[in-house]
Every structure is written in C-alpha cells, then in structure tokens.
Amino acid sequence: MAGEPQADCLFCKIVSGEVPATVVRESETTVAFRDINPKAPTHVLVIPRAHYPDAASLAAAEPAVAADILREAAAVAAGDQVDATGYRIVFNTGAGAGQTVFHAHAHVLGGRGLEWPPG
Ligand code: AMP
Numbered sequence: 001m002a003g004e005p006q007a008d009c010l011f012c013k014i015v016s017g018e019v020p021a022t023v024v025r026e027s028e029t030t031v032a033f034r035d036i037n038p039k040a041p042t043h044v045l046v047i048p049r050a051h052y053p054d055a056a057s058l059a060a061a062e063p064a065v066a067a068d069i070l071r072e073a074a075a076v077a078a079g080d081q082v083d084a085t086g087y088r089i090v091f092n093t094g095a096g097a098g099q100t101v102f103h104a105h106a107h108v109l110g111g112r113g114l115e116w117p118p119g
C-alpha cells in the first residue's frame with residue numbers, strides 16, 4: 001500500500017530506528033537528521049515517516065505531510081541559526097538529478113554561501 005515501509009529502504013530503517021542517525025527534530029509525520037556526508041555546515045535531511053519514492057508522489061498522496069516537511073525544514077534552519085543568513089531546501093528527483101535514496105527527502109543546506117544555479 002502507498003506509504004507503507006519498504007524492507008529495502010535505508011530511510012525507512014532510519015524512521016524505525018534500525019539504522020542510527022543523528023536526529024535533530026521529530027514530529028508525528030516527519031524525522032529530520034544530519035546528512036552523513038554534509039555538503040554545508042548545516043546539511044539536514046527532512047523525511048516523511050511514510051515511504052514515498054519522491055517529493056511529487058508524497059505531495060500527490062499526502063499533501064499535508066509535504067507541507068509538514070517544509071515547516072520542519074524551516075524549524076531546522078532556525079534551530080541551526082542559519083535562517084537569517086539564508087538556506088536552501090532541495091528535493092533531488094530522479095537519478096539524473098542526483099537522487100540516490102528513493103524515499104522522499106528535503107535537503108536543508110546553510111551556513112555558507114550557496115551559489116546559484118547549483119551544479
Ligand atoms: P539524494 O542524493 O538527494 O538521494 O540524497 C541522499 C542523501 O542521503 C545523501 O546526501 C547522502 O549523503 C545521505 N545519506 C546516505 N546514507 C545516509 C545515512 N545513513 N545517514 C544520513 N544520511 C545519509
């Protein structure tokens with residue numbers, strides 16, 4: 001069923017606690033944890049507890065949870081005190097755009113100058 005945990009999904013295992021992560025925030029619908037290979041001083045991933053392969057499928061099935069992700073991303077930025085200097089929320093979608101984990105996630109990046117457009 002849509003949204004059900006997937007046995008072979010790394011981020012479902014982080015949600016369940018089977019794989020450890022440095023969790024910075026949790027809500028009823030989301031978990032936020034530090035990226036294991038940070039690309040900026042603040043690099044946090046915000047994920048839905050439910051499994052959807054990407055942001056678009058999450059938004060189509062559970063738009064309120066997609067909104068929760070954006071709200072939690074802002075709270076992460078405020079918690080790391082990068083909100084005043086600016087931060088970026090990125091949803092890589094598809095292998096061609098760099099998506100490697102097919103459980104929807106927002107990257108929250110900040111704490112250094114961020115170039116635009118990204119590579
Ligand atoms: P993406 O390439 O957009 O799919 O992003 C996946 C992100 O997950 C990458 O930035 C990885 O560094 C990160 N990542 C992979 N494994 C872990 C892990 N066990 N804990 C935290 N972050 C991870």
Ligand code: ZN
Pocket residue numbers: 005006009010011012013050051052102103
């Ligand atoms: Zn998953």
